[in-house]
Amino acid sequence: MTSKRADVLVDVDWAQEHLEDPNVVFVEVDEDVSAYDGGHIAGAVKLDWKSELQDPVIRDFVSKEDFEALLSTKGISNDDTVVLYGGNNNWFAAYAYWYFKVYGHSDVRLLDGGRKKWELDGLPLSTDAVSRPAATYTAQEPDTSIRAFRDEALAAIDTLNLVDVRSPDEFSGKLLAPAHLPQEQSQRGGHIPSAVNVPWSKAANDDGTFKSDDELRALYADAGVDDGRDTIAYCRIGERSSHTWFVLRELLGHENVKNYDGSWTEYGSLVGVPIAKGA
Amino acid sequence: MCGAPSQGQGLEGVDLSTETVIQGEVTRDGSPVPAAYVRLLDASGEFTAEVQSSAQGHFRFFAAPGSWTLRVLSAGGRGEHSLVANRGLNEAQLQLDG
Numbered sequence A: 001m002t003s004k005r006a007d008v009l010v011d012v013d014w015a016q017e018h019l020e021d022p023n024v025v026f027v028e029v030d031e032d033v034s035a036y037d038g039g040h041i042a043g044a045v046k047l048d049w050k051s052e053l054q055d056p057v058i059r060d061f062v063s064k065e066d067f068e069a070l071l072s073t074k075g076i077s078n079d080d081t082v083v084l085y086g087g088n089n090n091w092f093a094a095y096a097y098w099y100f101k102v103y104g105h106s107d108v109r110l111l112d113g114g115r116k117k118w119e120l121d122g123l124p125l126s127t128d129a130v131s132r133p134a135a136t137y138t139a140q141e142p143d144t145s146i147r148a149f150r151d152e153a154l155a156a157i158d159t160l161n162l163v164d165v166r167s168p169d170e171f172s173g174k175l176l177a178p179a180h181l182p183q184e185q186s187q188r189g190g191h192i193p194s195a196v197n198v199p200w201s202k203a204a205n206d207d208g209t210f211k212s213d214d215e216l217r218a219l220y221a222d223a224g225v226d227d228g229r230d231t232i233a234y235c236r237i238g239e240r241s242s243h244t245w246f247v248l249r250e251l252l253g254h255e256n257v258k259n260y261d262g263s264w265t266e267y268g269s270l271v272g273v274p275i276a277k278g279a
Numbered sequence B: 001m002c003g004a005p006s007q008g009q010g011l012e013g014v015d016l017s018t019e020t021v022i023q024g025e026v027t028r029d030g031s032p033v034p035a036a037y038v039r040l041l042d043a044s045g046e047f048t049a050e051v052q053s054s055a056q057g058h059f060r061f062f063a064a065p066g067s068w069t070l071r072v073l074s075a076g077g078r079g080e081h082s083l084v085a086n087r088g089l090n091e092a093q094l095q096l097d098g
Helices: A012-017 A064-074 A087-102 A114-120 A150-155 A168-172 A213-222 A240-251 A263-267
Strands: A024-028 A081-085 A108-111 A161-164 A231-234 A257-259 B020-028 B037-041 B047-052 B058-063 B066-074 B077-085 B088-095
Touching: A012 A114, A081 A087, A081 A114, A087 A108, A087 A114, A087 A240, A087 B047, A108 A114, A150 A231, A150 A263, A161 A240, A213 A240, A231 A240, A231 A263, A240 A257, B020 B066, B020 B077, B037 B058, B047 B058, B058 B066, B066 B088, B077 B088
Parallel strands: A024 A081, A081 A108, A161 A231, A231 A257, B020 B088
Antiparallel strands: B020 B058, B037 B047, B037 B066, B066 B077
16 A cells, blocks of 8 residues: 555655745644744644634534635635644644545645644744735535544444544543543543544654554554444544544545544433443 | 633632642743643553643643643653642642753
8 A cells, every 4th residue: 555645744844845835835723723823834824723614603614605715815725735734733733634625625735743843843933924815715515425424423333443532531431521621521421332442642653743654554453443444533523533534544545534523522412322431 | 612721820710629630830940941742641651631831831731530640842851740630739840851
């Protein structure tokens, strides 16, 4: 199997060589939406995963028309190479990558290691305001072959690969949220029955870069993820599972992998569905 | 509710009767270290969460009672600290070396 890595992932050297490339747009997406303002890669535009990528009323993506307007305003064109990066080991950058793919952007890549690798390497950050001339962006109809909804998650029990990428304590039900957030949550604790627990963090090195293809293949094979079956990945709200979706589909080339962005926040709140507890 | 909370030591709005808060300061030679990556590992050494220290070197996690390890990584060095946390406030100081 040939690696797709070069098509979907760039390293910090490549990034530094393409800062002035007119066909490359760097886009920062963080969980901490104030991080960009404290310093960003020179020329990078900011995308707010919450206020710009989520519908303000219902829990869903923004519409195709609103996504087109957003990217047009940001100065992103259909033929641009979009390089996404961010904090938290690229969780929200990976979410944005998956989101851009749902709306059909052709050339989108992740900066390996994101902000963390950039900072640990001591590379420069800029506080200069960035403005790009407005573009005219046209999105595709949403590609639901990479997005799972609740009924599919339920139907996948004992049938498809279900990969729960949260930490072991969230999987077992001991914690209800990742431990940098308060634990007061409304949903029940536990995981979807038959899911295997492969924390997203096992796919990353300490500096936030992805592990090698060989290490990644062994990780999922050892956990019992059968690459001959379709896969649904989930976490709490769909951002960490975007990271794993990226590994399985974009790096390892598994064919039918969906991200369930409703994730545990939705599943753990459904009435009457089965829940498994413990390791 | 989903955005990363700012890292600080103030406990306004935190319910210490239900939360197990682990918080503290990253220092090097007695001075606070901002923007260090502080990682929370569970009793088996598995990654549980990671935050960046504030301008004052502060960090905070919302965990559960039990054994935890804090590991800090920054351009200025590394450090590690283990603790047993109880419900309520648990404070930990992380000193960088190397």
